[in-house]
Amino acid sequence: MTRVAVTGGAGRLGASVIDRLIYHGYDVVSFDRVTSDRVRSRQVTVDLLDEHATQAAFAAERPDAVVHLAAIAVPGQLPDPEMYRINTQLVWSVLEATTACGANRMLLASSPTVLGYHAPAGWTPDYLPLDEDHPVAPWNGYSTSKVAMEGIVRMAVRRGDALRLGIFRPCYVIAPEEWEGAPTQQGHTVNERLANPLLSAVALFNYVDARDAGDFVATWITKAHEIPNGETFFVGAPDALATQSTADAIRAHLPAFAEHADSITAHQSMFSSERAERLLGWRASRLWRDNVREPDTTPEPQEALR
Numbered sequence: 001m002t003r004v005a006v007t008g009g010a011g012r013l014g015a016s017v018i019d020r021l022i023y024h025g026y027d028v029v030s031f032d033r034v035t036s037d038r039v040r041s042r043q044v045t046v047d048l049l050d051e052h053a054t055q056a057a058f059a060a061e062r063p064d065a066v067v068h069l070a071a072i073a074v075p076g077q078l079p080d081p082e083m084y085r086i087n088t089q090l091v092w093s094v095l096e097a098t099t100a101c102g103a104n105r106m107l108l109a110s111s112p113t114v115l116g117y118h119a120p121a122g123w124t125p126d127y128l129p130l131d132e133d134h135p136v137a138p139w140n141g142y143s144t145s146k147v148a149m150e151g152i153v154r155m156a157v158r159r160g161d162a163l164r165l166g167i168f169r170p171c172y173v174i175a176p177e178e179w180e181g182a183p184t185q186q187g188h189t190v191n192e193r194l195a196n197p198l199l200s201a202v203a204l205f206n207y208v209d210a211r212d213a214g215d216f217v218a219t220w221i222t223k224a225h226e227i228p229n230g231e232t233f234f235v236g237a238p239d240a241l242a243t244q245s246t247a248d249a250i251r252a253h254l255p256a257f258a259e260h261a262d263s264i265t266a267h268q269s270m271f272s273s274e275r276a277e278r279l280l281g282w283r284a285s286r287l288w289r290d291n292v293r294e295p296d297t298t299p300e301p302q303e304a305l306r
């Protein structure tokens with residue numbers, strides 16, 4: 001049985017990735033500095049910033065494939081220099097341990113924020129929908145660390161094909177319990193993000209169900225030897241997290257992008273995951289309209305009219 005190590009397995013995305021890997025028949029172990037009751041695999045507690053401890057943990061478990069999710073995952077959570085140092089050091093540590101233990105696949109979680117939207121000095125897309133060929137322009141410690149992490153993976157690709165590498169950029173992750181009302185990563189519920197489009201405009205209305213992201217990871221591990229080494233993938237739902245049509249949401253809440261609004265049809269996402277569909281046959285299937293009722297945005301009747 002193929003053994004997969006998931007770093008950051010105790011996190012928001014990790015628990016669902018592990019669930020889906022188990023579902024797809026993989027033997028899974030989580031490497032995290034904490035454990036979680038939500039995780040259904042074996043859990044190894046290790047600080048992945050400690051290179052010796054990381055090498056020892058990987059040597060003991062001997063995974064065939066590694067999914068590297070561990071990171072400081074929320075922009076602004078730490079000062080920019082700390083964020084950059086920790087996230088880049090983590091990928092070095094995990095890459096070296098992956099190579100040393102003889103695993104032959106490693107997939108890195110990056111982020112769509114590498115594109116640089118909402119830069120204080122202004123940002124507009126070159127085109128819509130956004131795809132993996134769009135230039136990156138990070139503007140904070142988090143997104144700059146993700147660009148550097150992607151660069152470390154691409155460096156490793158140039159060392160040869162013995163290790164198959166991949167990069168995925170998951171859109172705003174919604175874990176199963178968050179459809180039921182638990183707060184999402186930025187602290188708001190899904191319904192609050194739908195009722196107040198400004199909350200979701202920050203992520204350009206993108207989202208992905210954590211289980212769909214988990215299915216992407218399982219598919220990549222299965223097919224990593226059949227696709228170009230080092231490929232990058234956006235991993236998002238095909239629709240936008242907005243009740244309006246996407247073009248109307250862009251005109252209302254992202255007016256600087258308005259010239260590209262008509263490139264998007266109906267409720268289409270501003271991010272294309274077409275490459276993942278073409279190369280891997282993966283497409284997100286858990287959509288917000290199947291999981292939550294559209295919030296009622298009708299204004300309350302005024303007191304005098306009741």
Ligand SMILES: NC(=O)c1ccc[n+]([C@@H]2O[C@H](COP(=O)([O-])OP(=O)(O)OC[C@H]3O[C@@H](n4cnc5c(N)ncnc54)[C@H](O)[C@@H]3O)[C@@H](O)[C@H]2O)c1
Pocket residue numbers: 007008009010011012013014031032033034046047048049068069070071072073074090109110111112169170171172173174185
């Ligand atoms: N959640 C999202 O919407 C989203 C979107 C795009 C990209 N991502 C990326 O996906 C990955 C997972 O995100 P998440 O939302 O699950 O984050 P999370 O914060 O919920 O989980 C990250 C996990 O990494 C672990 N970790 C951090 N430092 C560690 C260390 N030194 N040693 C061992 N474990 C360590 C944490 O304990 C935590 O369990 C991250 O790389 C993040 O940048 C997340």
